[in-house]
Amino acid sequence: MTEETWSVVEVSAYLDGELEPQRQDAFEAAIERDPNLRRRVQEMEGVVAMVRAAPQREAPRNYLLTPAMVEDAKPQSKRRRAGLRMPLLVMRLATSLVTLAFVATFGLTLLQQGYLPSAMAPTAVDEASEAPWLMAPEPESRPAPELEAADVQTEALSTDAEATVAVEEELAAPMPEADAPREVGEDLDPEEMEKPVGILEAEPIEELPAEAEDTAEIESEALERAPAPEVEEAEPAHVSALTRRIRPPLWLSIGLGSMAVVMIGITVWLSRRELG
């Protein structure tokens, strides 16, 4: 039967009675059988006895605390921390409010100045597709040319440049029957399709008065000459009415920002002092 190998940790733990009960019994049985293990135990026991027998040093002096040392150590710091708690709470609240106010005013200012991220600003095409009422009118519901010219003028002021160009092209071109949208004419009789609809029935396109044509041309020329900035400066449709009404001045944003920075600094300083 081969002897079990006992580690130095187990030999050491055995000397302190820290082996588990089953291991303790097995260890004692092994000591009886194995002289090598017995020698290892005796050597370590000798070392432990020697270390424990060596006299302890005595402290070279007393380390008693005096009231002055205690005053420095404990109550003062406690008092200081307790005294800082309320101002710190108030400062944290005030700093949060000022920072929020700064973010709100600065954000509003940016929106109104038009400094929007490109992803947020809708393009003219998007706008047109999302708001079909801004597009050029459909041919089948087209009003009389004299009215149409006036409509184009008013719509041009409220729509973007592309929509204006589309209307202009339609004015310049004759009114072929094929211009009618397919989905509108699909359910109609082909003969009916050949006839003009509504007011156009009474006044065919071919018989447009020269005066009306002139008016349309003048208006389209006026639109071409119309200054582009009017269209560009128009606010995006999604800017709410609230942002149009509230116009915080720039100096307010700058002031709030500066105040927020100073207050954050004071709050950090107070927090560090409270932590000691």
Next chain:
Amino acid sequence: MLQSAATCRNTQSRLMSSPETWDEETLVRAAQRGDLNAFNELILHYQNQVYNLAYHIMRDPASADDATQEAFISAYRALDGFRGGSFRAWLLRIVTNACYDELRRLKRRPKVSWEDFGEMEEEANPHLVDEGARPEETVQQQELGALIDRCIAMLPDHHRTTLVLVDRMGLSYEEAARVMNVALGTVKSRLARARREMQELLQAQKELLPARYRL
């Protein structure tokens, strides 16, 4: 015979921490209420152990002195945080942490070379004299104490601390684990290695050992 070491350690521990008139719990509670005299009684009771531990970790009497005073001040500051259990283990943990912090600081900016520590305190320590012993025994004790101190000083930091806590100060494995903030198994293995290293160091200097301690 084999059980004598464990018995010796238990006796040492009892003598250190349980005098008849000693009521540690009451003193701790009074100190927590701000009674400085009560805390000073605790200091008087534990200052030798605290100083010894600091001395063995720092391996320098002056540093040990500073660390001991700092540890008691820190302990008084942190007294509100003591939630019961072994006050001694709590106190020794404070001094251990203070000493390790100081050692780390010294290693970053050493004032003296580490070789100096191996030659410290060659002369006998006057504090080690047992007043009841005969002169020749006193000399032997002083020699043994100096030799043991030198050997302990050569151990690695954590092994040294474990050996001092368990074998010199009589702490249980659980208390030592609490002081060093490590697992019980770590204490067991560190202690075993420290004892084996001590054995090798002492065997290398066995001619210096008193006759009855020769290995």
